[in-house]
Amino acid sequence: MQTEISILAAQLIFMQIVFQIAFLLLAAIGIYFFAKKTAEIKRNIFLGKDEQLNDQSGKRWRNLILLAFGQKKMFKNPLVAIMHLIIYVGFIIINIEVLEIVLDGLIGTHRLFLPYLGSYYTFLIDFFEILAFAVSIVCVIFLLRRNIVRIKRFISSDLNGWPRSDANYILFTEIILMGLFLSMNAADQVLQNMGAEHYHTTGTFIVSTHLTPLFSTLSVNGLIILERTAWWLHIIGIFAFLNYLPYSKHLHIILAFPNAYFTRLEVPGKIKNMPAIQNEVLYAMQPELAPVDAVPPASFGAKDVFDLSWKNLMEAYSCTECGRCSTACPANSTGKLLSPRKIMMSTRDRLEEVGININRNGNYKEDGKSLLHNYISTEELRACTTCNACVEACPVSISPLEIIIELRRSLIMEESNAPQEWNSTFSNIENNFAPWKFSPDDRDQWATEMQ
């Protein structure tokens, strides 16, 4: 009898250790691959040109708090903003529960925090459960908005293929994760009531208690299997989601923060100066100022992702493809090919392609492609009115306009690729000092008419 019990105890301890090791492996693999991909993304972002964006840290922190934490721009549409906020707050706060789950998994405990928190524990889990329930409801509403209500920015052809599935996968996954969390708690409560070993008394949980009738007919063993399965699927789901993030539009939950911090602080109307050309012109006008060893710059504007700034590239990864920019864009809303959202998505696609190229070859091997032409066409670029509506609309302060201008610079200055009307405009400005073909002598004609 004695030996039988000790064999059983040994078996249990053995099983426990197996689960702990399995958990450790799962966590290690999950974190390793996430870290690897994160490092790749960081490397890709820094393929961009250097740009100093560290000044005025006070203003930058303010942007981070207002735009990223506070989601200020989302509140242009309060109803959607509140729904999004529920998912976002739910996501962050429920992660505290994930901390317990992870520690339980590693140490081999069950509800580690319970003895320390006492009755607060039930209160805390209740709060998580309410959030989990609210998150699920909002995810359902968001699925309906995307697939049944068919809001214009969601049915746009920008999202054809993977991006549309991506958005749906995320919402489905969230619902499943929340469902597992609630099922796990429900099974736990039934087990508590049956007095099963290891299932400490917590009191009833506010949402999952309503699920307990579903499980009440199951045996103790059946319930334990159910509870453990939900627990494992939940945490496996979380690690899977972590690794899905870097391939998804959902990366914005991380990058929105640095993106808001490093956002440009200058007035939106100001276009980035090109000191190289400023000097070229200066030396042409005042040759005495030209240094003897002045080297003309290799190229102008951006043809490929390497020519953009690292901030532009980070923005491409921060974009959540919501399409507020394209809805606000005067060109897009009047049926032109240009879509600021697509500009960001194309930039990310090209950058990912370059990243894969580097992974494969050690260094970037010329693939005969470029962001300009292969991913973004001249027709798109030429439709922009530089009105800043896209920049204003973006909840995470992305500027598609900056990329458009850089690509236009390459088109004009590297390829002399301009519509005929623009060529005339340029030559008029150069020769007559006005975009139209008027004689500069008539510039003050109006004044003489006033006499």
Place this chain on the structure above:
Amino acid sequence: MKVKTMAEMMAVGETPEVLFWVGCAGSFDQRAQKITKAFATILDKVGIKFAILGKEEACTGDPARRAGNEFLFQMMAYQNIQVLNGYGIKKIVTTCPHCFNTLKNEYPELGGTYEVIHHTSLLQQLIDEGRIKIKEGGEFKGKKISYHDSCYLGRANNIYEAPRKVLEALDAELVEMKRCRTNGLCCGAGGAQMFKEDEPGNKRINMDRADEALETGAKVIAAACPFCNTMMTDGVKNREKENEVAVLDIAELIASNMQ
């Protein structure tokens, strides 16, 4: 009235309070010339000593820069800054939001730093100071006016209130379009679009905006940019509403209604 150039003022040892930067549209475009004249008349009436550069003024380079032709922009900027600095210009007022944006935001790092003000801001100041007084029972009293936000004043430079404050002084009923202020819809002219045909699409941008303006039922569409003015005028004409709805610059509205 006699509008003096900087050269003429310098010759007699005078300095103006402010330089009026007319801009290409204001100088050459027949419709925009009326805005220029209206604004010059206001300046003259309130007794502000101003000068223009006359033949020495040149395109700021805004359309060139936005089209992607940085070389041309830098050439124009160099030339203009030489002239402006040569005259020791301190303060500039302009009726064009594009010139305003370039002079104010883009010239400083190229060596041209001035106090630059858009004419709607100056008009607001003059009204606040009581230097501009609006006629009693003016022609726009109680009439619906809708203000179209210029992108280069609004989103680009965060100027939304000045033009509206000026319009309020007319005692008119200010009606907003569906998309206004930070959400204002572009007229379609910016980014050098003014100088080329629209790209293929299903509607012209200026038609979209003009329709939105007409929906308000306003009798006057107020603009603060010569390019917006052209675009909106074309849109209204296209809908054959030009006899019922006028597109006017804020300077014109004030000039015809001040005491």
